[in-house]
Amino acid sequence: MIPADEIHQAKILVVDDCEDNLFMQIEILKMAGYSQISSCKNSSDVLALHVAHAYDLILLDMHMPGMNGLEVMARLREVEKDSYLPVLAITGDRGFKIAALEAGARDFLTKPYDMTEFQMRVRNMLEVRLLYKTVAEQGRMQKEMALHDALTALPNRRLLVDRIEKAMQHASRGHNMMAVMYMDLDGFKAVNDTHGHQTGDELLKMVADRLLRATRKEDTVARLGGDEFVVVLSDIAHVDDVVRPASKVLRFLSTPFEIGDLTVKVSASVGIAFYPGDGNDVEELLARADKALYDAKRAGKNRYHFSDLPMLLGAVM
Structure with missing residues (x-):
């Protein structure tokens, strides 16, 4: 299990072209105890922001002018490659659900959403994401240990x-x-x-x-x-x-x-x-x-x- 304080310190990016939606989601996250929350109204900026900050969760509105959510996820997959794509897709169109999941979203939230459901899906996704990162780090450390001397840390x-x-x-x-x-x-x-x-x-x-x-x-x-x-x-x-x-x-x-x-x-x-x-x-x-x-x-x-x-x-x- 991931400690609650570690989950609350996870880095979250909220992406929506609507100012009211951004405000509402950020307020819900703050009420739930999350402290590292960023926001973005321009979908074309998401990739650069994620590369710079490595977010643990991206709340991504699927319908935005210019680049839609599916296109954003396609770009994110280029940098995440085989890694975990930390996207919670949000839309009022239920028809986008399968397309979003096929594109790599780890979960889906349909507008209008219930505040309790919103909080639970965010928490569940973050816990899985942080567990994934923990396992990946353990694998990296095991690989390092297999290649380095335990006493001196020099290459073996x-x-x-x-x-x-x-x-x-x-x-x-x-x-x-x-x-x-x-x-x-x-x-x-x-x-x-x-x-x-x-x-x-x-x-x-x-x-x-x-x-x-x-x-x-x-x-x-x-x-x-x-x-x-x-x-x-x-x-x-x-x-x-x-x-x-x-x-x-x-x-x-x-x-x-x-x-x-x-x-x-x-x-x-x-x-x-x-x-x-x-x-x-x-x-x-x-x-x-x-x-x-x-x-x-x-x-x-x-x-x-x-x-x-x-x-x-x-x-x-």
Whole structure:
């Protein structure tokens, strides 16, 4: 159920070319406790008003000069598409009932109408509309959760794969390169073992924040799980286009983290692979970057390592 106060705060647009009808409907709505009521006498303005304000209910007179109610609803469907069309059609012509419902109106009120019936139909329509919006928002949030890491809110592997594929396509069209930086934290296990998983989780969230600050807005920062992160860099023309952000990431992550009363020190090892030189599909590219990551660890940690630097330099110099 939708709370009564939420229903009363719903946005309502009353559309009628007759000033007396507008006044009467607005007064009935005010008496019923509705607080966000707008009105319109020109039917051709309805679409622009709805796009600007996203009304929860449009009380639409079907017989108006210029554009009639059916034409207004046809225009509204263009912006609502498969969504809910929040129209309560009002007319003195019962013959318009089927046509209005077929056009997308969710309910119908025939003039002259009873004030109690008017109020009940408005309330019922608003409750259904707000329930529809609640369900749609829950679906959107579930979709977001399916694509993002629950701890850091960064893209997860599923969304990362899509972002890499798009970056590869863009690089191919522009005859350019893209790169992935695959990294994990040096010393993260010791933090978990010494200070507990709650401290480890806080550290991961702070690492995510620093990675976002160390990279460009157009780059993708993702978490694969544990202490593994990936940065996707698009529009790479030269090795320096990766050296700079890789060095910046190492610098940002090696700065001590203040977590409560603790000062936590970690660093990162980074493996870097390029498209198209190191691979032509996502999994191959990630595998090459992962291997380069472990080469960086074996070389002493707190550093980056290219998957195949000689080949890369030959390709871009």
